Amino acid sequence: MTRSILIWAALLAAAAFALQWIEYQYLTRAFTTEFYIVLIGIAFLALGLWLGRVLTPSQRAPDFALNEAALQSLGITKREYAVLEQLASGQSNKQIASALHVSPNTVKTHISRLYEKLDVSQRVQAVQKAKDLQLIP
Template sequence: MAKTVLLYALALAISVAALEWLEYRYVTRAFSTEIYIVLLAVGFAGLGLWAGQRLTPRSAPPAFVRNQAAIRSLGLTERECEILELLASGQSTKELAKQLGISPNTVKTHVARVYEKLQVQRRIHAIDKARQLGLIP
């Protein structure tokens, strides 16, 4: 029984393949000009996109300029600005302390002062607000 089913399946698959091949031959003969035009259009469109990307000069992003007016109005110290910048790097308090050569408690104190001056409660909020104010890139 299974052998018969497999033979019928194979015969149907060969029939379908033959019909698709005949249809392909008909389509390529009946619409050969249109097919060539579409292929040329796609090729030239791709070439145009590639050339446009390669030949268009890209301007460098502007250099980051820290908002000194916001720093003065908030009363941030140079160390607090440095802490804020390092907070954005995603390092833990211990990693910040090790990098700055100070104790973790001192880092926590600086972070608490930054939170207080920015009027935020969490690290992510401090980073968002600092970016909005132009304090960090």
């Protein structure tokens, strides 16, 4: 507690000193007005970035454990699983085909087989069911 108080006091003292120095430099016309405007803008930008980082809660991804039993019971192959991962990331058929080095027709076949195995009829449903079954994070 004492340490944080001392840190905040030092930061406030440094900020007060910087403002007094800027005011003195401005009054003596050491630099142009644009310089002071940029300097104050940079200070507010740094303060905003720092406050945003401090006040925004970190969003750690929960630990994910693949449900191997569900994967085997559904009979999903490794290639179909790779297509499912790409589906979950929002890729189109052409993008999936490019990433997996297969033709778009092969991707369509894998997707239709996934639909049958997951008992769904749409991409969003397939991804949601895979998440529910802990097949994808």
